[in-house]
Amino acid sequence: MTASLARVVPALPLPAAGFERTTDVVVVGSGAAGLMTALALAGSGRRVVVVTKGALGDGSTRWAQGGLAAVLGNDDDVALHLDDTLVAGAGLCDEDAVRALVTEAPAAIALLRDLGARLDLAPDGRPALTREGGHSRDRIVHAGGDASGAEVTRTLVEALAGAGVEVLERTVALDALRSARGEVVGLRVARVADDGALTDAGDLRAHAVVLATGGYGQAYAAATSPAGATGDGLALALRAGAEIADVEMVQFHPTVLWQGPGATGQQVLISEAVRGEGAVLVDGGGRRIMPGAHPLADLAPRDVVSATIAAHLAATGEDCVHLDATGLGADFLARRFPGILAACRAAGFDPATEPVPVAPGAHYTCGGVLADLDGRTGVAGLYAVGEVACTGVHGANRLASNSITEGLVAARRCAALLDADLPAGAPAAPRPVATATGAIDPAACTAIGTATSRYAGVVRTPGGLAELAGTLAAAPRLTGPLDLAAVEATAVHTVATLLTTAALARRESRGCHRRTDAPATRPEWQVRLAHRIDGTGHLLTRTVPLAAQTTDQDQGVA
Numbered sequence: 001m002t003a004s005l006a007r008v009v010p011a012l013p014l015p016a017a018g019f020e021r022t023t024d025v026v027v028v029g030s031g032a033a034g035l036m037t038a039l040a041l042a043g044s045g046r047r048v049v050v051v052t053k054g055a056l057g058d059g060s061t062r063w064a065q066g067g068l069a070a071v072l073g074n075d076d077d078v079a080l081h082l083d084d085t086l087v088a089g090a091g092l093c094d095e096d097a098v099r100a101l102v103t104e105a106p107a108a109i110a111l112l113r114d115l116g117a118r119l120d121l122a123p124d125g126r127p128a129l130t131r132e133g134g135h136s137r138d139r140i141v142h143a144g145g146d147a148s149g150a151e152v153t154r155t156l157v158e159a160l161a162g163a164g165v166e167v168l169e170r171t172v173a174l175d176a177l178r179s180a181r182g183e184v185v186g187l188r189v190a191r192v193a194d195d196g197a198l199t200d201a202g203d204l205r206a207h208a209v210v211l212a213t214g215g216y217g218q219a220y221a222a223a224t225s226p227a228g229a230t231g232d233g234l235a236l237a238l239r240a241g242a243e244i245a246d247v248e249m250v251q252f253h254p255t256v257l258w259q260g261p262g263a264t265g266q267q268v269l270i271s272e273a274v275r276g277e278g279a280v281l282v283d284g285g286g287r288r289i290m291p292g293a294h295p296l297a298d299l300a301p302r303d304v305v306s307a308t309i310a311a312h313l314a315a316t317g318e319d320c321v322h323l324d325a326t327g328l329g330a331d332f333l334a335r336r337f338p339g340i341l342a343a344c345r346a347a348g349f350d351p352a353t354e355p356v357p358v359a360p361g362a363h364y365t366c367g368g369v370l371a372d373l374d375g376r377t378g379v380a381g382l383y384a385v386g387e388v389a390c391t392g393v394h395g396a397n398r399l400a401s402n403s404i405t406e407g408l409v410a411a412r413r414c415a416a417l418l419d420a421d422l423p424a425g426a427p428a429a430p431r432p433v434a435t436a437t438g439a440i441d442p443a444a445c446t447a448i449g450t451a452t453s454r455y456a457g458v459v460r461t462p463g464g465l466a467e468l469a470g471t472l473a474a475a476p477r478l479t480g481p482l483d484l485a486a487v488e489a490t491a492v493h494t495v496a497t498l499l500t501t502a503a504l505a506r507r508e509s510r511g512c513h514r515r516t517d518a519p520a521t522r523p524e525w526q527v528r529l530a531h532r533i534d535g536t537g538h539l540l541t542r543t544v545p546l547a548a549q550t551t552d553q554d555q556g557v558a
């Protein structure tokens with residue numbers, strides 16, 4: 001079945017370096033995790049360069065609606081947050097990582113407030129808390145009603161402005177520089193011109209590179225993530241020798257505004273917090289669909305709600321279900337969810353007066369660079385924080401609003417680790433970078449996205465995954481010069497290849513991964529699937545016992 005999958009991961013034909021500079025740490029990406037890492041490192045006097053392919057703050061964080069999960073309520077306890085996260089994660093969470101997350105989350109929220117974040121407050125002056133799917137208590141902190149990510153981003157961007165961090169916008173990280181001993185000692189980067197051409201390539205040498213590049217939602221034709229979420233950091237890390245895990249665990253948000261078949265690009269999200277405030281999912285006849293499917297009904301963990309909707313659509317032949325928020329009232333909706341109300345109305349739907357059409361859509365990618373919550377990967381000098389990392393916090397299905405919280409907690413831990421560990425003196429010299437061929441032509445992206453959406457969605461079949469594998473194997477190779485679109489297409493192809501490999505190998509259903517031919521969750525599959533490449537670029541896949549994430553014993557699944 002996997003025979004037609006490309007076994008050699010495409011590499012980039014790197015432009016020659018026209019400059020070389022040295023710093024302490026390079027941070028790639030400028031969502032919450034990257035911004036917080038840079039801020040914390042600068043606070044301890046380290047020289048930091050932030051590289052971002054768009055503008056500062058352009059990451060996925062700024063689109064987040066719901067908020068940040070943390071134990072702040074009088075009736076709450078970190079043990080409950082721990083339990084809820086483990087239950088949602090469907091057996092693939094790393095319990096120690098989750099415990100660290102839930103324990104440190106309140107301090108991360110307090111730091112945000114100290115930095116000036118304008119959180120929505122309860123009458124007693126403490127952060128107002130709401131609930132989302134899978135949470136047993138109200139513990140979602142929010143801002144601007146449904147503009148939580150935008151406020152986090154504003155806060156961190158403003159804090160960074162005075163912190164002495166150098167920011168290279170419109171600059172793409174191409175590949176890691178590695179020393180003779182294999183450690184990462186910097187990055188080959190290039191400026192991105194308005195037309196996407198790469199100019200002014202050069203080397204940033206550093207003791208450490210922290211990837212905070214976000215996820216790979218754009219491997220799908222349509223997703224809630226922004227256009228830049230193409231998995232560049234995962235592909236770069238793979239080429240640098242790191243392991244990538246849980247790539248098959250793509251979380252589908254149950255309530256993405258449905259705007260007809262064939263929608264592409266970034267979609268309109270309708271926050272789970274709308275259900276947290278009382279909205280319900282109904283079918284075309286107004287009948288509720290979640291009671292009976294799960295004890296938490298509309299607030300079941302996200303994978304359960306999306307799978308229930310998918311089953312309903314398959315059984316009825318309908319294209320979408322509906323979110324009925326009319327019971328919340330126009331005034332409440334306008335106050336609590338102003339952005340969602342405006343986006344729905346702009347698309348021709350009014351949640352205040354009618355149930356709006358929704359369907360599951362690719363939203364968050366639980367897979368990433370295998371790392372601990374301090375950001376350590378298996379490659380010395382390379383760190384990963386936030387959505388690009390697979391720390392075991394999310395397991396097979398992320399608990400709602402744990403992601404920005406994880407980004408902030410991991411960023412602070414990673415910065416503390418680096419501050420304590422960075423060696424004195426200059427970084428080791430990089431060995432010459434190899435020139436390569438085989439990058440993917442951006443023209444491949446439409447076919448890859450269409451096939452990924454069709455065959456690696458909420459429900460998967462071996463036949464469909466084989467079709468996806470065929471699409472990937474047939475992807476045209478780049479013939480012209482490397483540009484940003486080709487860097488992104490190569491990353492999309494790489495992550496889609498890992499996703500397909502893992503989804504074919506994992507013969508069970510668990511969390512975000514559901515196979516029609518293997519509907520049960522099977523104890524022998526309570527393992528991660530981790531991928532790396534060998535010295536010739538060949539893909540190797542192994543199973544990783546949950547307690548042994550940093551070992552590298554090859555068990556040869558692929």
Ligand code: SIN
Nearest residue numbers: 065066271272400401
């Ligand atoms: C939402 O607001 O429903 C999304 C929150 C999240 O993905 O954690």
